[in-house]
Amino acid sequence: MRKHWILRLVAVFLGFTLLAAACGNDSSDGDAVEQDGGDTGGDTGGDGGDTGGDTGGDTGGDTGEDGGEDTVDLVQGGSVLAKVQDAGVVECGGNDTLPGFGIVDADGAFSGFDIDFCGVIAAAVLGDASAVNVTPLLAAQRFPTLQSGEIDVLIRNTTWTASRDGNEQANFLHTTFYDGQGFMVRDDSSIATLADANNASICVLTGTTTLLNLNAVLADRGIAFTPVTFESNDELNPAFQAGQCEVWTSDASQLAAFAATMDIPTRILPEIISKEPLGPVVADGDTQWAQVVNWATMATIQAWEFGINQENLSSFTDSEDTNIRRFLGLPIVDGDGNESIAEVGLGLPTDFAWNIIEQVGNYEDIFNRNLAGIGLTLAGSPNDLWTNGGLQYVPPFR
Amino acid sequence: MTGAGEGLSADDVALFTARAEAARPPSQKLPPGQWAKKNLFDGFANIIFTLVFGFAGLAVLFFLAVWVIDADYEIVRRNLRIFMIGQFPKNELWRPAVSLLVVMAGVGFTSGALARNAHDLALEQDLPTEKSSWVSLIRRFWAVIAVVIFFVSFARTLTPYLLVAGAFALLVAGRELGWAINAAVRARAIYIGATIFLLSMLVIAGTSSLGGLSLGLITLFWVAGEVGRRDLPGGVVGLTIRWGIALVAAIVVYAIEVAIPYDGFGWENWGGLHITLFTTVLGISLGMPFGILLALGRKSDLPVMKTASVLFIEFIRGVPLISLLLFSNLMLPLFLPIDFERPADLTLTIVVITGFSAAYIAEIVRGGLQAVPKGQTEAAQASGMSAGSVQRLIVLPQALRAVIPAMVGQFIALFKDTTLLQIIGILEFLRVTDVANVQPDFLGKGLAPVTYLFVALGYWAFAYTMSKESRRLETKLGVGVR
Numbered sequence: 001m002r003k004h005w006i007l008r009l010v011a012v013f014l015g016f017t018l019l020a021a022a023c024g025n026d027s028s029d030g031d032a033v034e035q036d037g038g039d040t041g042g043d044t045g046g047d048g049g050d051t052g053g054d055t056g057g058d059t060g061g062d063t064g065e066d067g068g069e070d071t072v073d074l075v076q077g078g079s080v081l082a083k084v085q086d087a088g089v090v091e092c093g094g095n096d097t098l099p100g101f102g103i104v105d106a107d108g109a110f111s112g113f114d115i116d117f118c119g120v121i122a123a124a125v126l127g128d129a130s131a132v133n134v135t136p137l138l139a140a141q142r143f144p145t146l147q148s149g150e151i152d153v154l155i156r157n158t159t160w161t162a163s164r165d166g167n168e169q170a171n172f173l174h175t176t177f178y179d180g181q182g183f184m185v186r187d188d189s190s191i192a193t194l195a196d197a198n199n200a201s202i203c204v205l206t207g208t209t210t211l212l213n214l215n216a217v218l219a220d221r222g223i224a225f226t227p228v229t230f231e232s233n234d235e236l237n238p239a240f241q242a243g244q245c246e247v248w249t250s251d252a253s254q255l256a257a258f259a260a261t262m263d264i265p266t267r268i269l270p271e272i273i274s275k276e277p278l279g280p281v282v283a284d285g286d287t288q289w290a291q292v293v294n295w296a297t298m299a300t301i302q303a304w305e306f307g308i309n310q311e312n313l314s315s316f317t318d319s320e321d322t323n324i325r326r327f328l329g330l331p332i333v334d335g336d337g338n339e340s341i342a343e344v345g346l347g348l349p350t351d352f353a354w355n356i357i358e359q360v361g362n363y364e365d366i367f368n369r370n371l372a373g374i375g376l377t378l379a380g381s382p383n384d385l386w387t388n389g390g391l392q393y394v395p396p397f398r
Numbered sequence: 399m400t401g402a403g404e405g406l407s408a409d410d411v412a413l414f415t416a417r418a419e420a421a422r423p424p425s426q427k428l429p430p431g432q433w434a435k436k437n438l439f440d441g442f443a444n445i446i447f448t449l450v451f452g453f454a455g456l457a458v459l460f461f462l463a464v465w466v467i468d469a470d471y472e473i474v475r476r477n478l479r480i481f482m483i484g485q486f487p488k489n490e491l492w493r494p495a496v497s498l499l500v501v502m503a504g505v506g507f508t509s510g511a512l513a514r515n516a517h518d519l520a521l522e523q524d525l526p527t528e529k530s531s532w533v534s535l536i537r538r539f540w541a542v543i544a545v546v547i548f549f550v551s552f553a554r555t556l557t558p559y560l561l562v563a564g565a566f567a568l569l570v571a572g573r574e575l576g577w578a579i580n581a582a583v584r585a586r587a588i589y590i591g592a593t594i595f596l597l598s599m600l601v602i603a604g605t606s607s608l609g610g611l612s613l614g615l616i617t618l619f620w621v622a623g624e625v626g627r628r629d630l631p632g633g634v635v636g637l638t639i640r641w642g643i644a645l646v647a648a649i650v651v652y653a654i655e656v657a658i659p660y661d662g663f664g665w666e667n668w669g670g671l672h673i674t675l676f677t678t679v680l681g682i683s684l685g686m687p688f689g690i691l692l693a694l695g696r697k698s699d700l701p702v703m704k705t706a707s708v709l710f711i712e713f714i715r716g717v718p719l720i721s722l723l724l725f726s727n728l729m730l731p732l733f734l735p736i737d738f739e740r741p742a743d744l745t746l747t748i749v750v751i752t753g754f755s756a757a758y759i760a761e762i763v764r765g766g767l768q769a770v771p772k773g774q775t776e777a778a779q780a781s782g783m784s785a786g787s788v789q790r791l792i793v794l795p796q797a798l799r800a801v802i803p804a805m806v807g808q809f810i811a812l813f814k815d816t817t818l819l820q821i822i823g824i825l826e827f828l829r830v831t832d833v834a835n836v837q838p839d840f841l842g843k844g845l846a847p848v849t850y851l852f853v854a855l856g857y858w859a860f861a862y863t864m865s866k867e868s869r870r871l872e873t874k875l876g877v878g879v880r
Contacts, residue, residue, distance in 0.1 A: 096825070097832045100838075103833070103838075104485060104837075106477050106479075106837065107488060108479060108484065108485035108487070135823065136823050138821060138823060140728075141728060144729070145728070147732070148740070150731060150740060233842075234844065234846040237844065260842075261841050
C-alpha cells in the first residue's frame with residue numbers, strides 16, 4: 001500500500017517535471033541569467049539582456065522547435081497589422097526605468113526615446129501617435145511576451161544579437177540607437193585611454209553583461225584592474241563621485257546621463273568595447289507587420305535626411321522635390337499632367353510619414369527631445385546621419 | 399454552576415474576576431526614578447552599558463532626525479500621485495476618489511455593525527462590554543492614521559486633503575450607522591460589506607464578466623443564507639431548493655452586471671499603494687476561507703479530497719512565490735489557445751497570491767486543528783451534532799483562536815510579498831521608488847533613500863497595525879491565559 005502511494009506520487013511529480021521542461025524552454029534557464037542583467041539593464045541601458053541572449057542560446061537551441069510552432073500559429077491567426085487596425089491601438093513593450101529611453105514622468109505618463117518610437121508606429125498605422133498602450137517589461141519578460149502576442153512590438157533597449165535573432169523567434173528591425181560599453185573617469189584623472197587604466201579600480205554593476213565584457217576585454221588586452229561591484233547605479237554613482245574607484249564602466253548613453261547630473265567634471269574615454277545596436281523588435285513570421293514597423297521607424301531618419309522636421313513640415317506642402325512629395329504622400333504631377341499620390345504597397349496610409357513628422361517628429365527631434373536632456377549629443381556620434389559621418393543610413397523611399 | 403445555555407449571572411462574573419485577580423502576583427509598578435535605578439544603574443557594569451548604549455542610541459536618533467529633516471522631499475511631492483495610485487490617467491481620477499469614499503463608508507458600516515453584534519451578544523450573556531470610544535479606536539489605529547496624514551501633507555493641491563477628510567468623515571458616519579441600524583440589517587453586515595467593497599472596485603474597473611462573477615458569488619451565499627432562515631423541508635429536497643434559488647439569483651445578478659454598459663479602467667492600469675493594499679486584502683480575504691477548506695481537506699477521510707489538498711499544499715509550498723508569479727505571467731499564455739483572450743496580469747497574480755497564501759494558511763490551521771483535544775470532537779459527536787456543526791462550532795473556533803499569531807504573521811508576510819509584483823511589471827508601491835529616481839529632474843541626485851523612507855513608513859504603518867490588532871485579539875480571546 002505504502003509503496004503504491006510513493007510510486008504514484010513519483011509518477012505525478014515526473015509528469016510535472018516533464019510538463020515544466022517541455023514548456024519552460026529557454027525562459028527557465030537562459031532567462032535566469034538574463035533577468036539579472038535585466039534588472040540592472042533597467043538602470044544602465046542596453047547591456048542588460050545582452051548576456052541573457054548569449055547564455056540563453058544553448059538552452060534555447062533545443063527547444064527552438066516548440067517555440068517555432070507557436071509562431072506559426074500566430075501567423076495563421078492573421079496579420080498583426082490587421083489586429084492593430086482593428087483594435088485601434090499599438091501594444092508596445094517598453095521600459096519604465098531607463099533614463100532618456102523609457103521612464104514614467106510625474107504625471108504618470110510614459111516618455112522617452114523608445115516610447116516615442118512606439119508613437120511613431122501608431123502615427124504611421126493609425127494616424128494617431130497617442131494610440132499606444134505601453135507595457136513595461138523586465139528583461140526576462142520581453143521575448144515570451146512578444147511570442148505570446150501580448151505586445152505587437154518590443155522597443156525596450158534590446159540589443160540585436162545573432163543568438164536572439166536565431167533562438168527567440170524575434171525579428172530585429174532598423175537600429176534606432178547605436179550604443180556601446182564605454183568608460184568614464186574624473187576630468188582630473190591621469191587615465192587618458194584604456195591602456196592607462198592598468199591596476200585601476202573600476203566601478204561596475206554586478207551580474208550584468210558589462211562586467212562580463214569588462215573581464216573578457218581587459219584580460220585580452222593584458223590590463224589588470226580591480227572591479228568594485230554594486231547592485232544599482234544609485235549606490236555606484238555616489239561611490240564614483242566620492243573617489244572609491246577611478247573608472248566607471250557602463251553603456252556610453254548611461255554614462256553620459258549620469259555625467260550630466262554630476263557636480264564634478266568627467267571625461268569619457270575614446271574606447272568603446274562592445275556593440276549594442278538597439279531598435280524595435282517584432283515576432284518572427286509576419287513579414288507585413290515587420291515591414292510596416294521598419295518603414296515607420298526609417299521614415300524618421302529619411303525625414304531628417306530631407307531636412308523635414310516637426311517645425312518646418314508645413315512649409316513642404318509646395319515642395320518641388322518629387323522625392324519629398326512622394327515621401328510625404330503629396331500629389332505628384334507626371335509628364336502628362338496627371339496628378340497622383342505614390343502608393344508603395346506597404347499597407348500603410350500614403351500620408352504616414354506626414355503623420356509621423358507632424359505628431360512625433362523626425363529622428364533628430366526625437367533624439368533631442370529625450371536624450372539631449374540627459375547629456376547625449378547627436379553630432380559626431382554613431383547615431384548621426386551617414387552624410388555627417390554617422391551610421392544612420394536608410395534605403396531610398398521610392 | 400449554571401448551565402452554559404442559561405448564561406452567567408453578573409455575580410458569577412464578578413466572582414470569577416475577583417478570584418482571577420487574587421491568583422495573580424501583585425503588580426510591581428515602580429515610580430520612574432526607582433525603576434531606572436533598579437534596571438539601568440545597579441552596579442558598575444550596568445551603568446557603563448547604559449551610558450554607552452544610551453549615548454550611541456541617542457546619537458543615531460539625532461543624526462537620523464537631522465537627515466530626515468534636511469532631506470529634499472520634492473521627489474515625493476511631485477510623484478505623490480504615482481506613489482498612491484500609479485499611472486492612473488489624470489482625467490479619470492474621480493474613479494479612485496469615489497472608490498475610496500465608497501470603500502471607507504463600507505468599512506465603517508461593516509465594522510460598526512459587527513462591533514454592535516458582538517456588543518449585543520455580550521450583553522445577552524451578561525458579560526462586561528461597552529462601545530469602543532473614538533479615542534480608543536484612534537489609539538488602536540494611530541500608526542495608519544498618522545502615516546495617512548503624513549502622506550497627504552505632501553500634496554500640492556487641496557483635493558487630496560478634502561478627499562482624505564471626506565473619507566474619514568464617511569468612515570465615522572458609516573460606523574455610527576452600522577452601530578445604530580436594526581439587528582436584521584446588522585446580521586447581514588458581512589454580505590453588505592463585501593458587496594460595497596466589490597462595487598467600489600467596479601467604480602474604477604467598470605463592469606466585466608469577472609465583476610459579475612464576483613457579485614454573483616456573493617449573491618449565491620447571501621441568498622442561500624436568506625433562504626436557509628425559512629422553514630424548508632429537510633434532507634436533499636431542502637438543500638436543492640435552497641441552493642437552486644441561490645443559484646438562480648446569482649445568475650440573474652451576473653446577467654444584470656454584465657448587461658450594464660459601464661466602461662472603466664481595467665485593473666491592469668492600477669498601481670502604487672492602491673494595488674499593494676488591494677492585492678493584500680484580496681489575498682487575505684480569499685486565501686483564508688480557501689486555506690481553512692484545504693486544512694480540513696487534508697485532515698479529511700475522503701481519499702480524493704485528501705490527496706488533492708496534500709498535492710496542492712505541498713506543490714505550492716515547495717515552490718517560491720516568485721516562480722509561480724513568473725510562471726502564471728510568462729508561461730501560461732503560451733499554453734492558452736491563440737484566440738483565447740488572455741486574463742489581465744493582475745487577475746493571474748491575484749489567483750497566484752490567493753493560492754499561495756491559502757497553502758500556507760492551510761498548514762497553520764492544520765497546526766491549530768491538531769491542538770484541539772480529540773475529546774472535544776468526541777463529546778460534540780456524542781451530543782448528536784452533525785459533522786459540519788462539530789467543525790464549525792466546536793473545532794474551528796478553538797483551532798483558529800490558537801493560531802492567531804501565526805496567521806497574522808502570514809498576513810504580514812503576504813502584505814510584504816506583494817512587492818514581488820514588480821517582477822511581472824506591475825507598478826506596485828515599492829517599484830515607484832525606482833520609477834521616480836530615473837526621472838530627469840531626480841536622476842543621479844541620490845534621492846533613493848528619501849523615497850525608500852517614504853515607502854518604508856507606509857509598509858510599517860500597516861504591518862504594525864496588523865500585528866497590534868492581532869495582539870489585541872489574542873488578549874480579548876484569552877489566548878495563552880489558562
